[in-house]
Amino acid sequence: MSAGLIVKNLSVSYGAVGAVHDLSFEIHPGELVALIGANGAGKSTLLRTLSGLISPSSGEVSWNDYSLLGKKPEELVRLGIVHISEGKAVIPELTVSENLTLGGIWRGDKSDVAAARSETLEIFPALVGRLHQRADSLSGGERQMLAIGRALISRPKLLLLDEPSLGLAPLMIEEIFKAISELRHRLGLTVLLVEQNAVSALRIADRGLILSLGALVTSGTPAELNADPQLRAAYLGI
Amino acid sequence: MFIDTLLIGISSGAIYSLMALALVLVWRSTRVVNFAQSGQAVFSTYIGYEITVRTHNYWISLPVAIICGALLGSLVDLLFMRPLLRRVKSGPIAELAPVIATLGLLGLLQSLLGLIWGNAFLQYASPLSAKGFTFGSHTIPFSPQNLFIVLASALVLVVFGLIFKYTDLGLALRAASFQPEIAQLAGVRVSRVRNIGWAFAGATGALAGAVITPTSTLSPNSLDLLFVSGFIAAVIGGLDSLVGAVVGGLVLGVGFSFILQYIGSSVTFLVGFIILMVVLLVRPRGIFGHKLGRHA
Numbered sequence: 001m002s003a004g005l006i007v008k009n010l011s012v013s014y015g016a017v018g019a020v021h022d023l024s025f026e027i028h029p030g031e032l033v034a035l036i037g038a039n040g041a042g043k044s045t046l047l048r049t050l051s052g053l054i055s056p057s058s059g060e061v062s063w064n065d066y067s068l069l070g071k072k073p074e075e076l077v078r079l080g081i082v083h084i085s086e087g088k089a090v091i092p093e094l095t096v097s098e099n100l101t102l103g104g105i106w107r108g109d110k111s112d113v114a115a116a117r118s119e120t121l122e123i124f125p126a127l128v129g130r131l132h133q134r135a136d137s138l139s140g141g142e143r144q145m146l147a148i149g150r151a152l153i154s155r156p157k158l159l160l161l162d163e164p165s166l167g168l169a170p171l172m173i174e175e176i177f178k179a180i181s182e183l184r185h186r187l188g189l190t191v192l193l194v195e196q197n198a199v200s201a202l203r204i205a206d207r208g209l210i211l212s213l214g215a216l217v218t219s220g221t222p223a224e225l226n227a228d229p230q231l232r233a234a235y236l237g238i
Numbered sequence: 239m240f241i242d243t244l245l246i247g248i249s250s251g252a253i254y255s256l257m258a259l260a261l262v263l264v265w266r267s268t269r270v271v272n273f274a275q276s277g278q279a280v281f282s283t284y285i286g287y288e289i290t291v292r293t294h295n296y297w298i299s300l301p302v303a304i305i306c307g308a309l310l311g312s313l314v315d316l317l318f319m320r321p322l323l324r325r326v327k328s329g330p331i332a333e334l335a336p337v338i339a340t341l342g343l344l345g346l347l348q349s350l351l352g353l354i355w356g357n358a359f360l361q362y363a364s365p366l367s368a369k370g371f372t373f374g375s376h377t378i379p380f381s382p383q384n385l386f387i388v389l390a391s392a393l394v395l396v397v398f399g400l401i402f403k404y405t406d407l408g409l410a411l412r413a414a415s416f417q418p419e420i421a422q423l424a425g426v427r428v429s430r431v432r433n434i435g436w437a438f439a440g441a442t443g444a445l446a447g448a449v450i451t452p453t454s455t456l457s458p459n460s461l462d463l464l465f466v467s468g469f470i471a472a473v474i475g476g477l478d479s480l481v482g483a484v485v486g487g488l489v490l491g492v493g494f495s496f497i498l499q500y501i502g503s504s505v506t507f508l509v510g511f512i513i514l515m516v517v518l519l520v521r522p523r524g525i526f527g528h529k530l531g532r533h534a
Contacts, residue, residue: 051423077425085423093416094409102413105406106425154425 003064004028004190005158007050010059012044020214023059027158032184032191034222034237037211043194044072044086046211047160050192051083052076054218063158078106087166089147092136096127099135099146103153113153114175120149123179141172148179158190165197173197198236202226210235242378243499249384250467251491252391256446257468258475258483259398260439264311266415267435268319273340275443276465277347278314280458282307282444283451284351287362296364296370296452303448304441311440313435318343348458357457364452386448394445395484398438402480411435457494466507467494470514476524485526 002136005027010018022040027033037043048054050061053072061068063081073083090099100120104113121128124145130138135146144164151159164180165173181204184191195201202208202222210217210231225231257275264272272278286303290296319336326335366382402408413421414431422428446468447461454460471490475482490513494506517524 026346041246045405053422073422074425074427077423083423085420089423091413091417091420094413098412101406101409102424102426104423105410106427229390 004031005050005192006060006062008060010044010046010049010056010061012042012049012054012056014042014054020045020049020056023211023214023216025209025216025219027190027192029064029190030179030184031187031206032189032193032204034198034205034208035192035194035211036198036201036208038046038235040213041211042214043211044074045214046160047083047085047162047194048120048190050160051081053083053164071171074106077154080155081160082151082154082156083159083160084147084151084162084164086162089162090135090143090150092134094135095132096129096135096138096146099150100127100131100153103150107154112155116153116155120152123152123183124149139172140168141176144176145169145179148176148183152183152187156189159184159191161191161193163194163196165195173200177201180204203237239499242380243495245380247492248300248402249380249387249491250495251488252388253446253450253464253487254467254471254491255484255487256288256391256394256442257464258471258487259395259480260443260446260466261472262475262477262480262483263439263442265436265472267411267432268315268323268336270323270336270340271469272314272439273337274343274347275340275439275468276461277344278307278310278440279443279447279465280456280461281310281347281351282440282460283362283447283456284355286444286448287355287360287451287456290363296366299362300445300448303444307444307447308437308441311436311438311443312433314343314440315436319436320429330463351458355458357454359457359460362448362451362456368450368453370415370438381451381453383453385476387453389450390445394442398442400482407431407434467491467510470510473514474517474524476526479524479526482524482526486524 008024010020010023023046025028035043035046045054049056052068052071052075056069063079066079068076068081080237091102100117104116107113126142127146127149130142135143138146161180164176168176177200180191183189192202193205202225205222207219208222208225209219210225212235217235225236260275261272264270282303285306286299289299289302318339322339323336326332327432364383366386368383370377370379370381402412410421410426410431411434413424413426414428418428446464447517450464451460467490468487471486472483474489475486490510494510497506497509
């Protein structure tokens with residue numbers, strides 16, 4: 001028995017850059033792990049593989065002892081594994097309300113969908129007044145809130161977050177990270193947070209993994225990673 | 239005279255709208271212009287015809303034809319488009335392959351119909367008169383069957399409107415057409431939803447065929463011209479927009495009707511293509527289309 005997310009010897013070929021080579025790591029249930037790396041380090045490729053959008057060339061991935069490989073994204077969502085893809089993953093042509101509805105569209109328990117929806121709107125009150133506007137009228141930060149909100153309505157267990165800070169103002173980044181941190185405690189979520197913004201990510205993470213050119217460089221607690229001057233210079237940009 | 243021409247225009251426009259709608263439904267779900275649409279529609283119409291031969295009841299044949307159209311649409315997607323699109327993903331052929339494939343399917347369906355029913359012109363009978371309504375001594379060229387065409391089309395358009403706007407299925411259909419990947423990550427079973435889009439399109443085409451055919455005759459090619467008008471209507475509407483398809487169809491129907499009345503039959507299609515060219519040159523995304531350029 002091994003609970004949580006286990007990635008073993010995972011290799012993915014994906015164009016010239018962004019491939020992943022023989023990657024192994026674990027995320028324990030309830031843990032928030034930040035995956036740090038530069039552009040082209042293979043971060044997004046890894047997430048897209050974990051959520052079933054692309055298939056790896058070799059390796060194993062399991063969640064609570066259940067193998068995830070070969071499953072489509074829409075099936076993984078039903079297992080509680082939700083990937084919020086890079087760049088504010090909302091559907092711009094739909095209204096805010098419709099984007100939220102989409103998160104619970106496949107769920108049978110409609111009363112819990114309604115409950116999850118009102119909890120989500122409590123967490124992100126900025127969305128309340130804009131429910132009937134198109135999602136492309138939102139600011140970058142609001143779109144990110146909407147994307148996370150939609151994920152929450154599907155009652156996720158494992159959140160795969162791809163660069164939630166991308167293109168956001170510093171104040172908004174802080175707010176989004178605060179929300180992520182609160183949510184995982186409140187809902188007991190397991191989170192894999194992929195970020196280029198190492199400082200903000202490590203501030204809320206239990207552990208950090210550093211990825212370079214598709215391979216794991218090192219892993220450790222934020223304190224350990226921050227203490228290593230070489231890492232700081234090369235990967236953390238501090 | 240003006241009212242007569244307008245009524246006839248609305249009646250044929252309703253059919254163009256249905257054909258355009260069928261094209262748009264497939265385009266939105268799969269990004270393929272389905273040239274086999276008229277073949278599928280005429281196939282379903284033949285099934286309806288066969289039912290009237292056996293039961294002498296048009297009102298039984300109509301729903302059977304529609305259901306057959308839906309099944310055929312779904313099968314074309316499952317057995318034909320899906321394997322094709324899975325194999326041909328990139329390269330110069332990727333844009334062209336579905337076009338050639340649907341044209342091939344069109345030929346296949348029409349030859350099959352010729353083999354089964356022959357190429358003669360058949361009469362698909364409806365209990366509604368195809369003779370125009372008479373007011374006193376004046377008979378207008380608008381018949382009870384024309385009225386039924388308009389009402390049935392309007393009903394379908396309203397039902398689709400309600401489904402798309404207010405149901406989970408409609409939301410899933412829209413999400414899958416706008417952003418398939420995000421829809422998938424939200425839990426929408428995109429390939430299943432696409433298949434429903436094909437079924438809706440097939441049913442719509444079948445309805446168009448089964449209501450218009452009693453006003454003329456049935457043969458393996460009898461819906462081809464209708465399809466061309468539907469295609470022009472869909473492009474005018476932007477190919478992506480359901481409302482655009484309906485408006486495009488009505489504009490074209492009424493326009494053709496007036497040209498036919500006041501100028502002559504020789505120029506109607508010419509005008510259709512001129513409209514098509516002007517729209518493509520001036521406003522390639524169509525009147526109701528999205529800002530993004532068209533990909534095929």
